[in-house]
Amino acid sequence: MLFYCLKRAGFSAWTKPIFSDHWIRSYLTERWSGVHMGSEHQRSAGFGVGQSQRHVPNTPEVSIRDPPGSDHCRGRPQLRSVPFWSCVRLGQEHSRATGTRGHNRHAPAPVDCLNLKKSVLISCGGGHTSVLTKGGVVFTFGSGRYGQLGHNSLRDELRPRVVGQLWGSKVTQIACGRHHTLAFVGPSNKIYSFGCGEQGQLGNGVKIDQSVPLPVQLPDQIDDQKIEHIFAGGNHSFALCTLGQESEKRSNNLWSSVGKVTQQAIDEEIIDKWISECDSKSWKKGQKEITKMFSSASCLNGSFLDKSCDKHYQTSPKQSGLDFSLVQGAFRKLSKKAKVLTEVEAVVHHTLLPSLYEEPIGVEGLRVYLVLPELLRVLHKQHRRTDLTEAVAAAILRLHPDKLQVLGDCWSSLKRSVMTKHIGVWKKALSVILRSEHILRTRDPGIKHLLQVLGHLHRANQKSVETQTVPDSTFCMEEVHFNPIFLEEDVKLWRLWSKQDVDQTPAIFCRYPFLMNLQSKINVFNINAALTKNPPNNRQRTGMWPFDMFPVAAPAPFFELRLRRASLIEDTFHQLSVAYHSTFKRSIVVYFDEDATLTAVYKRDYFLHLFDKLLVPESGMFMYNDTNTLAWFPAMPRVEEKRYFLFGVLCGMALYNNNMVHLPFPMAFFKKLVNIKPSLEDLREFSPIEAGSLQYILDYPDDDVENMDMTFSVMWGDVVVELDPKETGKLVTSANKKEFVDTYVNYIFNQSVEVVFEEFRKGFFKVCDMDVVEFFQPEELRGVMVGKENFDWETLKQVRTMFCYYMTEAQSQIYPKPIVYI
Incomplete structure (x- = not known):
């Protein structure tokens, strides 16, 4: 074994060693010494005893800290x-x-x-x-x-x-x-x-x-010296030591950088340098740095890390390791100088995005897709073109499906404020294009990419925890009013491509209803209903040749109800029960008591009186809350199940024919129609006392819950029901109280009414198309079917100049029934 110590002086800069299996090159600064042990085969130490080292001019600027293995x-x-x-x-x-x-x-x-x-x-x-x-x-x-x-x-x-x-x-x-x-x-x-x-x-x-x-x-001889760094070559080892106490501070500073990643990261210091440089020479250097850093995905992935409590070491799909306050602050600074921002935009667009790998390594490799939206946001604030936004959207969609799923998990874990900003970026770009471009522009791939990214964000938001979920209204583009002609074309494309999603599929807005405002959703519903009532090929043939070659007009697409006012419910249920289900989608026509007059007044009058009669307690179809203000489906129905099917048909017909009806159901009713799970808040609407008791259990101190001696059971419909059939008498404890409350709510709104509500759903969707009804949020669906029953009198009083008569202030307080023209 050969073991010796070297001292060298005269070098003005310290260069970290570069080594391989057979050789080591090292350049030492003044007051440093090297310790080496191992083979001298082929002069693997790079120098001989008594020989001075010679500077190698092409020493790399970037050190290789982690040597590669043989293979x-x-x-x-x-x-x-x-x-x-x-x-x-x-x-x-x-x-x-x-x-x-x-x-x-x-x-x-x-x-x-x-x-x-x-x-x-x-x-x-x-x-x-x-x-x-x-x-x-x-x-x-x-x-x-x-x-x-x-x-x-x-x-x-x-x-x-x-x-x-x-x-x-x-x-x-x-x-x-x-x-x-x-x-x-x-x-x-x-x-x-x-x-x-x-x-x-x-x-x-x-x-x-x-x-x-x-x-x-x-x-x-090196007992009093501090070892600063160690290296291992193919068959030798090397240690770097400091000489003298005066270099202790210097060595400590070196040790703070030796052994750490030398890759540069974007931070406030370097951004300050870019935005402050004025002369052409400094700007050229800044351009090179911008190109180097913003063309590198690894540089962006390693920047803006959240180092509080070592969070950047805890990276997972639920923890990106990014500090978004740093990201936002960095791009906010960049935006202060237009030419710097323009340079960054160009480098990202033309160099970074084309280089992105479709299967990046781990969550860390996906950070770039969480950072770039902040750049896009500052670009939008300066009213720049949306080209880069469309390009970033395309890059996201090029990701392997598995990686796109992981990115979705990262989106799900974002704080609500960050998620809202990300949604705003893509929504803003889409809004700008829709308001400024020709209608045909909405069918190009760029728009499709923006829609698809928003679709992925929407799905990610639905998977996030309740405290982080962004309201669906955040996605809605209220400022965009879709032309009815465009919507009709979109509905037709939606139906035509309903089973396909290939590269050739055009951008179809009906696939992303969460972007539409309420009026656009209503227009889509009515357009779809009109196309169903009067299909383009609504012609029929005689069935006899050769006359079959010439189609004749089909019968008028009406569903006729001939009723007696005295037996409105019985006649309705009878005629619905004997009708073909395929006729439910026709426009409804109502005749009363042999009166052949065809008028829309009869139709409105029919739905008004019919639902009033069906929703009273005497009908026996529903149960009611303690105040008799809200109805719900019974756990033990007193009428035949078919009636609930027909009631669903009637509700569907009312919506299908643009008639608002009296439906005093809680929000849970409308949630179930659009496949959203009811919650404790919905029970609070139907039964505040019962919901309050359940909330009390959740808020009760853990140590005291077990002393309440409660079991997994519920009294509903005058019957005590075990919520856990596998364990009769199961006690509610601090560990399972959340499970108990969830099971309780689920029983009331789902399990207890499973049969009758399923019959109702079948009837309802015999008339209305489920995929169109699901365009609406529960509160929107309630508004469309029932209307708004709570008037804002304060707002109405502000427009009382439009009243057709005048009242004093005192009178307006007593008789708040103005006639308002809206």
Whole structure:
């Protein structure tokens, strides 16, 4: 073994070592010394005893901190996972991630076992890898043939395993040679080595292998010197030490940067430099920096990290590791100088986006898609074109479906304020185009991409936790009023392409109803109803040849009801029960008491009186709350189930024929029609006392809940029902009280009425198309079917100048019944 110490002076700059299996080059600053042990074969140390080093002019500007192995590489951005790619012979890469052997990796893939371990340093040998965590724990995996894994065995490890002998030692650096490993414990200033020692590279005084970490026998003359950094070549090891106490502060500053990722990140300091530079020379340098940083996805992914409580180490689909206040502040600053923002926009559009990989590594590789919307937002504020927004949308949609799913999970975890801003970016671009471009522009791919991204955001929002969910109204483009002619074309395209979604499919707005305002949704419903009532091919044939060649006009598409006022309900149910279901979608015509007069007044009068009679307690069809103000379906119906089917048909006919009716049901009724799960708040509307009791249980101190001696049961419809049939008498505890409340609400609104409400749904959707009804939010559907029964008298009083008579202020308080022309 050869072991010696070198001192060099005269170099003005410190360059970190660059090394491979067979050589090391090192440039040392003044007051630094090097310690080297191992083979001199082919002058692997890069210099001989007594010879001075010669500066190599083409030294790279960027140091290689983590040396590649013989057949594998590793990269470590600031993230929680470790990507790799390799040729696999000894399990050094893919096998370590999956527990299998023999499959080469040609692209980086994460080692999931190391997720959330706070990896800060990685080193690769010929067939093994070591990883150091922030807490000083060392993991090794891969080939163990020479004991280089430090597990006191020669066995290969397919997954990362802690080096037990170093546990608790607070390791601060690691380095891998071809078949050996070094670990430096900073507090004790000791180097530990293990693995192949055939050429003395372990520094233990002998040329033998060792499978456990043992201290390196350092020379006596460096006992008072501080070891700053360690390196391992193919068959040798190298340690860098400081000389003299006066360099202690300097060495500490160096250590703060040595061993850390040298990749640049965008921060306020560099942005301040860009926006303050004025002369052409400085601006050219700034342009180069902007191009370098904004053309790199890895640079953006490693910028704006949330380092509070090490959150950037905890990256997952539920935690992006980004500090969005930093992102917003950075782009806000960039927008202060137009030419800087223009340069950034151009680099992102023409260099960054084309380079983005369809399958980025881990969640960290998706951060760029969370950062760019903030750039788009400042561009929109300056009223710039939407080209970049459309290009970013296209890049998002090019992602592999699995990665797009992960990005959706990231969106779901965003804070409500951040999610609202992201939605606004895509909505703003779409709104600008719709208001400024020709109608045919709405069918091009750019618009389709914007719609699809908004669709993914909407689905992500629906999956987010309740406290973070953005209201659906946030997606609505209230300012955009769709032309009825355009909507009719859109409805036809929607029906034509309903079963397909290929590249050739045009942009169809009916696929994204959450973007439409209420009036547009009503227009779509009416257009769809009109197309159904009067289809273009509404012609019939005689069935006799040759006359069958000439189609004749079909009968008028009406559904006729001939009724007696004295038996309105009985006649209605009878005629509906004998009619063909296919005729329910026709326009309804009502005749009373043999009166052949055809008038719309009869139709409105019919629905008004019919629903008044059906919704009274005497009808026996429904149950009512304590105040008899709201109705609900009974758990034990007293009328035949078919009546609920026909009642659904009548509700569908009323909506289909644009007639508002009396439906005193809670919001849960309308939620169930659009497939939204009712909640405790809906029970509060129907039965405030009962909902209040359940809320009290949720708010009750955990220790006291078990003392209430409550069971999983509910008294509903004068019957006590066990909510958990598998465990009769199950007690409500602090651990299951949320489950109890959810089960209770579910029983009232779903389980107890499952049969009768399903009959009602079948009838309702025999008339109305389900996919069109689901355009509406529950409150919108209630407004369309029932109308608004609560008048804002304060608002009406503000327009009392339009009254057809005058009243004094006192009279208006007593008789608030003005006639208003709206």
